Every structure is written in C-alpha cells, then in structure tokens.
Amino acid sequence: MIFSENPLILFDGTNQFYAADEPARNPHESKWREADAPQSEVARSKVLVVDDQRLIADTLTEILGNAGFDAVAAYDGFDALDKASRFHPQWVLTDVLMPRMNGVELAIAVRKNYPGSSILLFSGQAGISEILQEGHRQGYQFELIAKPIHPMRLIERLKEDHH
Numbered sequence: 001m002i003f004s005e006n007p008l009i010l011f012d013g014t015n016q017f018y019a020a021d022e023p024a025r026n027p028h029e030s031k032w033r034e035a036d037a038p039q040s041e042v043a044r045s046k047v048l049v050v051d052d053q054r055l056i057a058d059t060l061t062e063i064l065g066n067a068g069f070d071a072v073a074a075y076d077g078f079d080a081l082d083k084a085s086r087f088h089p090q091w092v093l094t095d096v097l098m099p100r101m102n103g104v105e106l107a108i109a110v111r112k113n114y115p116g117s118s119i120l121l122f123s124g125q126a127g128i129s130e131i132l133q134e135g136h137r138q139g140y141q142f143e144l145i146a147k148p149i150h151p152m153r154l155i156e157r158l159k160e161d162h163h
Contacts, residue, residue: 077101
C-alpha cells in the first residue's frame with residue numbers, strides 16, 4: 001500500500017487534507033496539522049501517476065490533486081503514453097513492476113518523447129535491480145523512491161525543481 005503505519009492522511013471533504021507525521025502516543029491526543037497550502041506554481045504542475053494497482057494510482061492522484069497538483073492516473077505503460085501525449089506532464093511518477101511495459105521501459109519512452117518531463121520511479125519490490133540496470137545499459141538513469149510512499153515527502157519532492 002501507499003501508507004506506512006506512521007504517515008496518515010485525512011481528507012475533510014473540502015479539498016483540504018491533513019497530515020500526521022507520527023502517530024499520537026496517547027490515543028486521545030491528536031498530532032493532526034493542516035498541510036501547507038498549495039502554491040500557485042504547484043497548482044500548475046502536471047503529474048501523471050502510473051501504477052497497475054488502481055487503488056495506488058487513484059489514491060496518489062487524489063492526494064496530489066488535493067495538494068494543488070493537476071494529477072492524472074494511468075494503469076499501465078501504454079495507457080500512460082497515451083495520456084502523456086494529451087496531458088504533457090511535468091512529472092511522471094511510475095511503479096517499476098507492471099505487466100506489458102515496466103516502469104523503466106515507460107520512463108525511457110517518456111524521456112525520448114517528452115524530454116522536458118521529470119521521472120520518478122517507485123517500487124516496494126525487491127528484484128528490480130535488473131530492470132534498472134537495463135535502463136542504465138541504454139544510457140538512462142532515473143530516480144527511484146521506495147514504497148510505501150509518505151505523501152508529504154512525495155509532495156515536497158514534486159515541489160522541487162523538476163530538472
């Protein structure tokens with residue numbers, strides 16, 4: 001899943017979300033705080049989220065949307081390339097292990113067709129080193145982040161300069 005036991009997200013139904021970076025030590029005590037308001041530059045940042053596990057793709061897309069990003073979900077590499085051709089994302093956030101086209105193959109295709117897009121690979125699986133090495137042999141290197149993804153850290157990473 002996306003969340004570990006420590007980071008928690010609460011949606012309040014008003015497009016605002018709250019985050020707790022650590023659980024409360026006392027069950028009656030709350031560590032919830034209002035997440036930082038989206039900045040105008042973030043509101044314009046387009047993110048394509050790709051994962052064959054629809055729940056993960058949809059949840060990350062909703063979290064990013066609530067944080068002010070223009071986020072779209074895709075459920076495999078071919079779907080992602082189709083959506084990228086119309087959406088022109090600044091970021092492509094993709095799982096590594098997917099059927100039909102893995103995340104590195106997708107990242108290479110995105111880098112070739114949309115060189116201005118930044119790419120973040122994510123995986124919670126061991127055994128992806130061969131897939132990453134194949135991309136490296138072809139002259140490509142991509143940033144890899146581990147699942148579970150802490151939503152606030154992901155948002156902060158996407159706010160950084162994407163080049």
